[in-house]
Amino acid sequence: MPDTPMITIEAVNKFYGIYKALDDVSLDIAAGEFFSLLGPSGCGKTTLLRSIAGFDTPSTGDIRIDGQSVIGTPPNRRPTNMVFQSYAIFPHLDVEENVAYGLKRLKLDAAEERRRVEAALEQVRLGHLGKRRAHELSGGQRQRVALARALVMRPKVLLLDEPLSALDKKLREEMQVELRSLQKAVGITFILVTHDQYEALALSDRIAVMFGGRIAQVATPKEIYQRPTTRQIADFLGGMNFMKARITGETATRLSVETPRFGDVTLDKPLGFNARNGTATIGIRPERLRVLWDDARADFELAGRVVDRHYFGEITHLIVDVPGMEQPLSVSETNNFGADDIPVGDAVRLAYDPDALVALSD
Amino acid sequence: MAVLSGTEVEQRPAYPPKNRVRWTASEEASGLALISPTLLYAVALLFLPILIVVAYSFWTQDYLTIDRTFTLQNYRTALGEPIYQDLLLRSLAISLVVSVVTVTVSYPIAWFISFHGGVHKNLWLFLITVPCWTSYLLRVMSWKVILGYGGVMNTGLLSIGIIDKPLTSLLYNSNAVVITLVHSWAAFAILPIFVSLEKVDRSLIEAAHDLGDNKLMSFLRVTLPLSLPGVISAFLIVMIPTVGDYVTPKLVGGKDGVMIATAIQAQFGKGANWPLGAALSVTTMVIVSAMAGLAVLALKLLVRMAK
Structure with missing residues (x-):
C-alpha cells in the first residue's frame, strides 16, 4: 500500500431506514490502481461507488479524494467521472456532442475542444462514428462512448458501474482486454463495480469482496482466488471443495489440522478465524486436483470413483467419490489427456499439492 | 374483416413465401379489426362533417336555398373584411398567449410531480383533475365572480388597501379570457408534460x-430538451381548441374579448350565411394548423440553440 492513497474511505455507514447498505466500510485505493468492488447484487458495492461519485451521501464516515474530504461536495465538483451501467448516452446528442458535453462548461477554445474530443474518440477507437446518435450504436459502441465521455474530462478517478454486464460474452471479454490496456495508457485510478468474479480477477490490481454491506476481503486477484479468508468468498469466486477437519494445533498465524483424506497439514490461519467444536473448514479448488493416468505416481494421492462427468469444452468436471469423505470431490481437468472420456463408474487416482489446501473462516 | 374482399388476400405478396398464412389471420388484420370501430367513428363524425364544411365554403347562400356553383367569394370576404381579419388575429394572439402561459405555468407543476412526487405521484395527478369535475361553464362563471366589479379580487384588494376603488379592468376584456382559459386548460397541459418527464432516464441527469x-444546467441541457415532445403536445393541445373557443370569450370577454368563433356562430345562426361561416371555419383551421407547425419548429429551434 503506497503512503498517499488517492481515495480513502473511512468508517463509512449508509442507512436506508433500518436497512444498512454500507456497514463500517474502510478502504484505501492508490493512485493509478485498477480497483474492483466485487460482490453479489445488493452487497452495497454500487452504493459505495455512488458515494464516491457523490450521488449518495454516507450516513456517517468520511470519503477523501486526493486528501480532500468530499462529503458535501456535489458530483459536478468532484474530480471523478462515472461510466453508468446503462451508459446514459444522451439520446438527443450525437457521439461527438456526448463526448464534448462536459467540456462545454470548461469554455475551451473550439480547436482545443475539438482536439480533445477527437483524441478521446480515437482512444476508444470510435473516431469514425462521431456523427451517430445513441440509438444507432451497438452496446459495445455505447460503452466506448460512455468511456470517452468520462475520460475526456481527465478525472483523477474513473468510476465504472458494471460497465460490461450488458454485453454478450465474446464482446465482454474483448472489452475487458481493452479496458485494462486503456487504464494502463491513461494511468488514472479506475474503480470497477462488478458481480462477475472473472471480470474482477482479469482486470484488477486489487479486489475488495463485499457481502451484506461489509468488506469481506481486500487483496490481489491471485490472493483472493488462492487464499480466500472465508468460505463465502471461496464459494463466490469459482468452485471449491469444502471439508471439515479436526484442529490438532493452533498458533497466532498457523493452524494444524487432521483432514479426512488429505492427511495432517499445517495451514495459514485466516483472518477472523474461530474454531467451532475443534473443527475447521478446509478447501481445495477443483483445478488443483489432477487425474493420475496409468501408473503415474505423485507424492500426495487420493483414490476414488467417478460418479458424474460434466463436459465444458476445454475442461471436464469429474465428480469423484472418495471413500471416507462426506462429499464427493469436484475435479476440473483439461481435456488434453482425455478426461472427457473417463467412463462414469471408473476408479481414478487424484494427485494434489498440500499447499493448495486453504483454511477458511465460516 | 368483412370490409376487405377476398381478392385483396390474393394480391398481397406471399411473404414469407413458403409459410403462407391467410391474411385474415395475420397481425395486421387483427390490428385493423381492433381499430376499425374507432376508425369508422372518426371517419363518420369527424372527417365527413369537415368535408361538408369545406364544400359549403365554396357555395353561396341564396336566402333559404344554397347555390351550389363553385365560388371563392366567401374566402374573399373572410380574408378581406377588416372585421374578420381583426377577429382572426385577436383569436390567434389570445390562443398563443394562453398556450405560452399555460405551458409555462404547467411545466413546473409537472416537473415537481415527476421529480419530487415520490410515492404520492398518483395522488397529485388526481388532485389536478379535481377542478375538471365541475362543468366547464361553471368554472368560467366562477371566474366572473372572482374578477367582477364586486368580486373576490376587487373586494380583497380594497380591504387590504392596495386600491381605493374597484378595478374595472379585470373582467370583460382579453385578459379575463386569457386567465380563464389558462385555468381551464392547465390540467391538459400538465399531463403530457408529466408523461414526457417521466420518460426521461434519471441516469442521464446524473450523467450530466x-x-x-449544476442542477440548472442539467435541466436546460438534458431534462428540457428530452421533455420537449410533452411541451409541444401540451402547446398544441391548448392552442388548437382555444383559437376556436366560443363560451369563454362570450362570458368573460366583453366586447374587447370577442374571438373568431363568435363570428362563425353568428354566420351559422343569426346571419344565416352558412357558406361564409364555413369559409371562416376553414380559414381558421388552415391558419391554426400553420401556426401549430410554426410553433413546433420554433420550439425545436429554441432547444437546439440552448444545446
Whole structure:
C-alpha cells in the first residue's frame, strides 16, 4: 500500500431506514490502481461507488479524494467521472456532442475542444462514428462512448458501474482486454463495480469482496482466488471443495489440522478465524486436483470413483467419490489427456499439492 | 374483416413465401379489426362533417336555398373584411398567449410531480383533475365572480388597501379570457408534460451532473430538451381548441374579448350565411394548423440553440 492513497474511505455507514447498505466500510485505493468492488447484487458495492461519485451521501464516515474530504461536495465538483451501467448516452446528442458535453462548461477554445474530443474518440477507437446518435450504436459502441465521455474530462478517478454486464460474452471479454490496456495508457485510478468474479480477477490490481454491506476481503486477484479468508468468498469466486477437519494445533498465524483424506497439514490461519467444536473448514479448488493416468505416481494421492462427468469444452468436471469423505470431490481437468472420456463408474487416482489446501473462516 | 374482399388476400405478396398464412389471420388484420370501430367513428363524425364544411365554403347562400356553383367569394370576404381579419388575429394572439402561459405555468407543476412526487405521484395527478369535475361553464362563471366589479379580487384588494376603488379592468376584456382559459386548460397541459418527464432516464441527469453541470444546467441541457415532445403536445393541445373557443370569450370577454368563433356562430345562426361561416371555419383551421407547425419548429429551434 503506497503512503498517499488517492481515495480513502473511512468508517463509512449508509442507512436506508433500518436497512444498512454500507456497514463500517474502510478502504484505501492508490493512485493509478485498477480497483474492483466485487460482490453479489445488493452487497452495497454500487452504493459505495455512488458515494464516491457523490450521488449518495454516507450516513456517517468520511470519503477523501486526493486528501480532500468530499462529503458535501456535489458530483459536478468532484474530480471523478462515472461510466453508468446503462451508459446514459444522451439520446438527443450525437457521439461527438456526448463526448464534448462536459467540456462545454470548461469554455475551451473550439480547436482545443475539438482536439480533445477527437483524441478521446480515437482512444476508444470510435473516431469514425462521431456523427451517430445513441440509438444507432451497438452496446459495445455505447460503452466506448460512455468511456470517452468520462475520460475526456481527465478525472483523477474513473468510476465504472458494471460497465460490461450488458454485453454478450465474446464482446465482454474483448472489452475487458481493452479496458485494462486503456487504464494502463491513461494511468488514472479506475474503480470497477462488478458481480462477475472473472471480470474482477482479469482486470484488477486489487479486489475488495463485499457481502451484506461489509468488506469481506481486500487483496490481489491471485490472493483472493488462492487464499480466500472465508468460505463465502471461496464459494463466490469459482468452485471449491469444502471439508471439515479436526484442529490438532493452533498458533497466532498457523493452524494444524487432521483432514479426512488429505492427511495432517499445517495451514495459514485466516483472518477472523474461530474454531467451532475443534473443527475447521478446509478447501481445495477443483483445478488443483489432477487425474493420475496409468501408473503415474505423485507424492500426495487420493483414490476414488467417478460418479458424474460434466463436459465444458476445454475442461471436464469429474465428480469423484472418495471413500471416507462426506462429499464427493469436484475435479476440473483439461481435456488434453482425455478426461472427457473417463467412463462414469471408473476408479481414478487424484494427485494434489498440500499447499493448495486453504483454511477458511465460516 | 368483412370490409376487405377476398381478392385483396390474393394480391398481397406471399411473404414469407413458403409459410403462407391467410391474411385474415395475420397481425395486421387483427390490428385493423381492433381499430376499425374507432376508425369508422372518426371517419363518420369527424372527417365527413369537415368535408361538408369545406364544400359549403365554396357555395353561396341564396336566402333559404344554397347555390351550389363553385365560388371563392366567401374566402374573399373572410380574408378581406377588416372585421374578420381583426377577429382572426385577436383569436390567434389570445390562443398563443394562453398556450405560452399555460405551458409555462404547467411545466413546473409537472416537473415537481415527476421529480419530487415520490410515492404520492398518483395522488397529485388526481388532485389536478379535481377542478375538471365541475362543468366547464361553471368554472368560467366562477371566474366572473372572482374578477367582477364586486368580486373576490376587487373586494380583497380594497380591504387590504392596495386600491381605493374597484378595478374595472379585470373582467370583460382579453385578459379575463386569457386567465380563464389558462385555468381551464392547465390540467391538459400538465399531463403530457408529466408523461414526457417521466420518460426521461434519471441516469442521464446524473450523467450530466457527473460531467460538471449544476442542477440548472442539467435541466436546460438534458431534462428540457428530452421533455420537449410533452411541451409541444401540451402547446398544441391548448392552442388548437382555444383559437376556436366560443363560451369563454362570450362570458368573460366583453366586447374587447370577442374571438373568431363568435363570428362563425353568428354566420351559422343569426346571419344565416352558412357558406361564409364555413369559409371562416376553414380559414381558421388552415391558419391554426400553420401556426401549430410554426410553433413546433420554433420550439425545436429554441432547444437546439440552448444545446
